Amino acid sequence: MRKKDKGFSYLEVLVVVVLFAIGIVALGTARMRTVQAEKSVRLEKTAINDFEDYIEWIKSIDYDSVANGDTVIGATEISWQVTMDTSGLRGKMLVVEYTWKDRIGNTKYDTIESYIAER
Numbered sequence: 001m002r003k004k005d006k007g008f009s010y011l012e013v014l015v016v017v018v019l020f021a022i023g024i025v026a027l028g029t030a031r032m033r034t035v036q037a038e039k040s041v042r043l044e045k046t047a048i049n050d051f052e053d054y055i056e057w058i059k060s061i062d063y064d065s066v067a068n069g070d071t072v073i074g075a076t077e078i079s080w081q082v083t084m085d086t087s088g089l090r091g092k093m094l095v096v097e098y099t100w101k102d103r104i105g106n107t108k109y110d111t112i113e114s115y116i117a118e119r
Helices: 010-060
Strands: 069-073 076-084 091-101 107-117
Touching (some): 010 069
Antiparallel strands (some): 091 107
């Protein structure tokens, strides 16, 4: 190319276009992963909220009526087992497990133990 020729060669333009395309694909992939992560967090938060509400409900019912059980709230499955506390305290031990599906359908779960005092 002669010094007095002005402008870009086809090769320079092609390199810029390829680099631009790679950048756009990378941004699209990052955005897609962010959306997927947000959905997973939203599903887990919904399950936790359902779970916490249900624990409060179990604790609010008559002490003598608290028994083992399970239920489904939306996409959250909740099951609980109640046992008499053997440590000498007057109350019941409540073990609650909840499960939900993540964004790709894998089953996730968590368990919490709580104590219900005799009223």
